[in-house]
Amino acid sequence: xxxxxxxxxxxxxxxxxxxxxxxxxxxxxxxxxxxxxxxxxxxxxxxxxxxxxxxxxxxxxxxxxxxxxxxxxxxxxxxxxxxxxxxxxxxxxxxxxxxxxxxxxxxxxxxxxxxxxxxxxxxxxxxxxxxxxxxxxxxxxxxxxxxxxxxxxxxxxxxxxxxxxxxxxxxxxxxxxxxxxxxxxxxxxxxxxxxxxxxxxxxxxxxxxxxxxxxxxxxxxxxxxxxxxxxxxxxxxxxxxxxxxx
Amino acid sequence: xxxxxxxxxxxxxxxxxxxxxxxxxxxxxxxxxxxxxxxxxxxxxxxxxxxxxxxxxxxxxxxxxxxxxxxxxxxxxxxxxxxxxxxxxxxxxxxxxxxxxxxxxxxxxxxxxxxxxxxxxxxxxxxxxxxxxxxxxxxxxxxxxxxxxxxxxxxxxxxxxxxxxxxxxxxxxxxxxxxxxxxxxxxxxxxxxxxxxxxxxxxxxxxxxxxxxxxxxxxxxxxxxxxxxxxxxxxxxxxxxxxxxxxxxxxxx
Numbered sequence: 001x002x003x004x005x006x007x008x009x010x011x012x013x014x015x016x017x018x019x020x021x022x023x024x025x026x027x028x029x030x031x032x033x034x035x036x037x038x039x040x041x042x043x044x045x046x047x048x049x050x051x052x053x054x055x056x057x058x059x060x061x062x063x064x065x066x067x068x069x070x071x072x073x074x075x076x077x078x079x080x081x082x083x084x085x086x087x088x089x090x091x092x093x094x095x096x097x098x099x100x101x102x103x104x105x106x107x108x109x110x111x112x113x114x115x116x117x118x119x120x121x122x123x124x125x126x127x128x129x130x131x132x133x134x135x136x137x138x139x140x141x142x143x144x145x146x147x148x149x150x151x152x153x154x155x156x157x158x159x160x161x162x163x164x165x166x167x168x169x170x171x172x173x174x175x176x177x178x179x180x181x182x183x184x185x186x187x188x189x190x191x192x193x194x195x196x197x198x199x200x201x202x203x204x205x206x207x208x209x210x211x212x213x214x215x216x217x218x219x220x221x222x223x224x225x226x227x228x229x230x231x232x233x234x235x236x237x238x239x240x241x242x243x244x245x246x
Numbered sequence: 247x248x249x250x251x252x253x254x255x256x257x258x259x260x261x262x263x264x265x266x267x268x269x270x271x272x273x274x275x276x277x278x279x280x281x282x283x284x285x286x287x288x289x290x291x292x293x294x295x296x297x298x299x300x301x302x303x304x305x306x307x308x309x310x311x312x313x314x315x316x317x318x319x320x321x322x323x324x325x326x327x328x329x330x331x332x333x334x335x336x337x338x339x340x341x342x343x344x345x346x347x348x349x350x351x352x353x354x355x356x357x358x359x360x361x362x363x364x365x366x367x368x369x370x371x372x373x374x375x376x377x378x379x380x381x382x383x384x385x386x387x388x389x390x391x392x393x394x395x396x397x398x399x400x401x402x403x404x405x406x407x408x409x410x411x412x413x414x415x416x417x418x419x420x421x422x423x424x425x426x427x428x429x430x431x432x433x434x435x436x437x438x439x440x441x442x443x444x445x446x447x448x449x450x451x452x453x454x455x456x457x458x459x460x461x462x463x464x465x466x467x468x469x470x471x472x473x474x475x476x477x478x479x480x481x482x483x484x485x486x487x488x489x490x491x492x493x494x495x496x497x498x499x
Binding site for chain 2 (some may be wrong): 045071075100128
């Protein structure tokens with residue numbers, strides 16, 4: 001279990017995020033939602049060890065009770081932009097994290113290639129990112145995140161660049177992959193429909209300064225999640241977000 | 247067909263230009279001491295081909311050594327400046343200032359300081375050609391998207407790994423752009439250096455031809471110099487094509 005406690009992020013005299021705490025459990029997908037500019041991405045960037053240097057942050061991260069220095073191999077980060085390097089093939093891109101952690105290049109590629117069929121990327125091993133559709137690129141980016149074998153995954157708006165239909169397909173696809181290979185996931189989104197569709201738990205962030213204003217478990221089984229069954233939860237989330245904005 | 251469509255206008259305009267020049271000289275009976283006709287220049291090239299080849303070889307040698315060292319130097323300097331902010335702030339004004347020095351003034355001084363050998367010429371070529379490459383490389387490193395850097399750092403990459411895996415490949419297009427600009431200066435700078443003092447080379451050939459009132463031979467050497475620069479550019483283009491298949495995706499995607 002990953003615990004983050006008392007995260008405060010400041011830019012000069014301005015407090016962006018104030019005393020924010022959250023915990024992530026293996027096998028559970030937690031969605032962090034909130035209005036644009038509330039500091040969602042800053043939280044995830046801090047946990048990944050890549051917060052912009054002009055921002056000052058204080059807070060603590062523990063994994064199973066032990067302090068965790070950041071960035072840490074137990075935490076894998078997937079930025080909002082898919083960040084597949086255009087000059088590398090999909091296999092080379094996917095193996096990047098393993099190579100940086102010191103794995104031999106050939107061994108890293110073998111490990112990555114073995115995962116391609118399961119991710120629906122078979123046949124695209126030696127393609128370049130610009131030859132792939134948005135959905136396939138997102139699968140490749142997710143493969144790169146998963147293959148690092150980190151217990152915690154931080155996904156920053158992974159579906160924001162996709163068209164509506166691909167987006168729905170990819171949401172199902174992601175939850176299927178995570179069911180096969182459970183991790184503790186924190187997924188940032190501004191879309192409350194998406195959050196309620198895929199999450200086990202939704203954390204709602206308010207803005208100015210960023211803090212958690214509600215912690216809502218989604219107990220409806222995924223298979224039973226429909227417009228009707230989620231209507232009440234969505235209405236509540238919507239009013240919470242609107243209240244914060246006013 | 248498309249090749250013909252690309253090349254034909256250039257060939258036609260060149261032929262028209264040379265035709266006008268030839269007829270002007272013939273009609274006005276201008277002295278070849280002042281303005282030789284293209285046919286005179288061509289004749290000069292034919293008659294003097296052995297001497298021109300010998301001098302061109304010397305020029306190619308100097309330009310080749312100078313330009314190669316310049317590329318190496320530019321890459322090393324750009325890496326150092328990229329990693330050390332204080333060095334960048336300290337050196338950039340000096341590098342810019344080095345570009346404001348007129349070569350006409352510097353070339354004879356170089357000969358005075360370093361003699362008639364290879365060194366002053368090579369130094370002059372480096373001085374003229376390395377700056378565009380340094381600036382292009384620095385600009386190229388800066389194009390690395392923030393998200394690419396973040397991705398690598400979150401995976402545990404250090405500054406050097408971020409540079410090698412992402413910043414350096416990102417700078418490839420800029421590097422070749424700088425290389426092309428520098429290449430156009432390389433031969434000209436060598437000829438300038440030879441002009442100031444040399445035993446062999448197109449520069450000294452031009453100087454001798456001018457002193458003997460042989461405008462036709464001056465222009466013959468100029469033709470050779472232009473051909474050398476075009477060959478160098480073609481070579482760089484070829485290297486870019488052959489080595490950069492996967493990198494072109496980045497720019498033409």
